[in-house]
Amino acid sequence: MAPIVLRWGIISTGGICADFVKDLRIDPKTRNVDDIEHKVVAVGSRNGAVDKAKEFIKKYADGDESIKACGTYEEVYANSDVDVIYIGTPHTLHYDNSLDAIKAGKHVLCEKPVTSNAAELKALLAAAKEHGVFFMEAMWTRFQPLSLAIIDLLASGELGKPVVVHADLSGDFDLENIPKTHRILDPTLGGGAILDLGPYPLVWAIMSLYEYPTNENTPPSKITGSIVKTPLTGVDANTAFTLNFNKLGAQAVLSCSTNLSMLEGDNPGAVIRCERGIIRVAAPIYVPKSFKVSVFGTGPGERNKIVREEEKMFDYIGRGMHFQADEVARCIREGRKESALWGHEKSLLEMAVFDEVRKQGGYALPPGVERVV
């Protein structure tokens, strides 16, 4: 059977678009994938900056002349050769950009956090339904082979049920020395830790607890959030949040910071503590390459004693953003409007958590930034 060729339009020429395009351009056969092909057909930059789009194509797509450089996003949405739009603009633009793409009848893969709040996401999902298009948040961690292996390991029951999940994602953004207009500092762009980094500790809680079979996708019964703001612009520099899953009898203890180095190498970025063992996931938690599992014994005197340990390594061609792209292609081929792995319900849960954490932490976006409230 001939592979389906999914034709992508790329919205913006920023950092993450560069990474995504590089992964899209890896020949899937070199990754042992033969049912899908990805083709970038158009790249858009705002404000008439067609030269910026051309430069992007030169730099990240080997100057491929078949790719159309566009000086507006609208030109990309209107391109009849484009099947699906990838949105890589700052968070607070995701709603408008996604809506424009949906209204043009395009499928959408939108970067995380999918919107500024839950109300925007609900409106987008209604629009996607009305226009009959596929919509997914680009929660790439959910599709990586390591994540799939951990979900299988938990479901196998070998470790018993998960009881506490700790996860942190931090990055030192050098806040004192970047412009206040940088997307990580600017409140009009949804700056701060929770919206930018928070999706990753949260995805570990969702994969290990929310998705754990006996939780039956029951949302957290309680959410707490605590925020330390930077005086520079008032966005959250550090955020800690917890989620209680009462049905499961489990808790997630999560955090994110914009002014601390990420724990790298051997340091665990996420720890999943189960009744009969521990899984330690190596940082960075958005694309971990290894995890260590420690299994407690069940024999006499072996409770809380490690009887087996194993480290699992994961390596593949590319940065790891292509796994989510493959999922988009397969869903579209099968006429599905959402992914079974990272569907609308999980993005809605994510945005509800962030709304609550920002509310408890006193971080309100400036008036008008949230397009739907």
Ligand SMILES: NC(=O)C1=CN([C@@H]2O[C@H](COP(=O)(O)OP(=O)(O)OC[C@H]3O[C@@H](n4cnc5c(N)ncnc54)[C@H](OP(=O)(O)O)[C@@H]3O)[C@@H](O)[C@H]2O)C=CC1
């Ligand atoms: N999945 C992942 O691993 C990552 C995801 N992200 C997500 O991707 C999104 C973009 O992040 P990133 O690529 O780092 O950001 P960048 O600042 O590098 O790029 C954003 C691009 O958006 C366009 N843009 C449109 N309007 C604005 C505006 N008002 N201010 C600034 N830029 C604007 C610009 O492109 P142009 O002028 O060409 O239109 C700009 O280059 C964020 O939502 C972030 O959360 C970010 C990093 C990693």
Ligand SMILES: O=C1OC[C@@H](O)[C@H](O)[C@H]1O
């Ligand atoms: O998605 C992301 O992952 C890596 C981080 O460094 C980045 O700020 C964030 O947007």
